[in-house]
Amino acid sequence: MTTITWIGLGHMGNPMSANLAKAGYDVRGHDVSAEAMAAARDRGVQTFDTLEEALQGADVVFTMLPKGEHARAVYLGDTGVIALAPKDALLIDSSTIDVETAEHLHRAAEEAGFRFVDAPVSGGISGAAAATLTFMVGGKPDVVEQARTFIEPMARKIVATGHAGTGQAAKIVNNMMLFICLEACAEGSVLADRLGLDPQVFWDIASVSSGNSWALQTWYPVPGIVDSAAANKNFEATFSAVLAAKDAGLALMAGEQTGVQLPAARLVAEKLQQLIDEGLGDKDCSLITKYAAPDGKI
Template identity: 35%
Template structure:
């Protein structure tokens, strides 16, 4: 509990000096190159990371990449990236790195593992993590990076695969204010909104809140579209009505869960790609852990967590989380 209390303090702290486990560390003043097109490293080339790295290349950056998937690496090689064999190899070549990884253990391994970033990181490097993880892990990574004279910032994203591909993501950034301008220069090539939320961990705090709201709204959108269609409304007409009325939300107008209503979204591609249900379960688990620690009531967040966990057990784990619509259809057929 003492550690969680420290975490809460750190998330609220706005200065560049942080207290962790009885020690003090200061934000590193970078000695990176001043030119905006300095080489960038990118680790984690999945549904989100791959398009993000490609946007850096499209915007004129030399990008060095690594991923455990050979196919993902080859895809980026064809796009013009320099592919290397490990996170350590990335860190040995560049002094600005973006990571986009699935969960806490992946981030810890990529940064602190035997072939991790910190084994070869250059002093003064800027390390930007866009994974969605526990804020406490971000705080710990920042401490580990500081021991290597490198700056760690958490910068999770919102917008989904379409925004990742079009460069329209929103970045929620936590870290030293003095380093935010340098991070923003890089992130603006992959997103249209880059928001400094405060100290290390506050970006993740904002993302946990965002994804809990998103999970709840997607279930609501799925229930509403399902009921309206059963009432005889044509799906696209119902979407147009809802999206020009007080029910309008991102889950309806940008990422509609009903197949055929919008082009290019996962629901129109058999719920392939996008944000997997199992990852939404992971994010809702983070939210519930925070809610329990802070004694913050989240009845709808808790229910959404349960629904997506059931979906995973019913075969939807690897499908996009908007498959909640199909899950409701399946439940109807089973009754």
């Protein structure tokens, strides 16, 4: 039986690893959070307290970690995946991280004799649970093809993006567009309300009109309209403001490096940072809606 090690069992890693277990793989999970490991056990994933134990017998290693610094810590150094995993293991990083770190991990893995792809995802926790994620996979074409088999139980779409780091490049641009669409939903939902529109009536119109977007369909920031929206659960995170600010920051950094002007992305990044500054970084990113409604009524 193929053994898959899964590192990072959070909002996304939990349902994604559970789908691999459901597909019949032997899944060995590890997370620094005991709570995340307990939740993974409930869904058919064996868990291990140390990375070293989790990596035993791994044919494939997936990582789903918050930021580039976490990915570097997990892959590099004497106690990292590259030092400890079986040398023939295929390494797949699905975290959203900066292109430079992704390229660095590619080089470090290849120098140590590993196959590695950067394979970030889009689709949110609802897509992770429903196994309908889009994977953007960067790396050598033959390695991307090998990764496809193990990604399939979690995906609706798997796209080969090109050379090392291009999966992350695609993901950073995609998420920048998502957050700009979220800001449009935030402003639109409050304005529609203040103009006296029933929220359901307005959503029904926008969802089949030119105002439609993935953000509108999945994260619409008004309670009682879209099942998957954090607005239904007091903005408990499905995608935290901290992670969203990280992604918006990656886009702004890429804009600076390439000389591209990104005023809309900058505006959303500032609002996400405002949530963090108010101590609301663990809340859902769609809570930026409150800045469109200074009277507090979302």
